[in-house]
Amino acid sequence: MATSTMTPKKVGQSNMTGSLGVNIVERRVLEMGFLWYPSGGVEAGIDGRLEIRNEDAEVKNLIISVQSKATDSKFEAETDTEFTYTCTERDLHSRLMLCRQ
Secondary structure, three states: OOOOOOOOOOOOHHHHHHHHHHHHHHHHHHHOOOEEEEOOOOOOOOOEEEEEEOOOOOEEEEEEEEOOOOOOOOOOOOOOOOOOOOOOHHHHHHHHHHHOO
């Protein structure tokens, strides 16, 4: 059998961190009593959608698109109880365009 010189595929730490971040969002959404619909597969920033469910377990078709941001380092102005995240101009423009549709 011939020895292969092809470089194996890799999944970097940033991909793993991103997946962990989405898992944290899913857990918190479910703990709050809402529904979570992960995007799955290829996406352009929307990691999933949550649907509001009231105390009587009724759903009202109120859906919020969610983009998770995860990092191995600290966020801007992060403390034990809060943090600041400043989105990029590109992300802001993209989200505002979704609101106009």
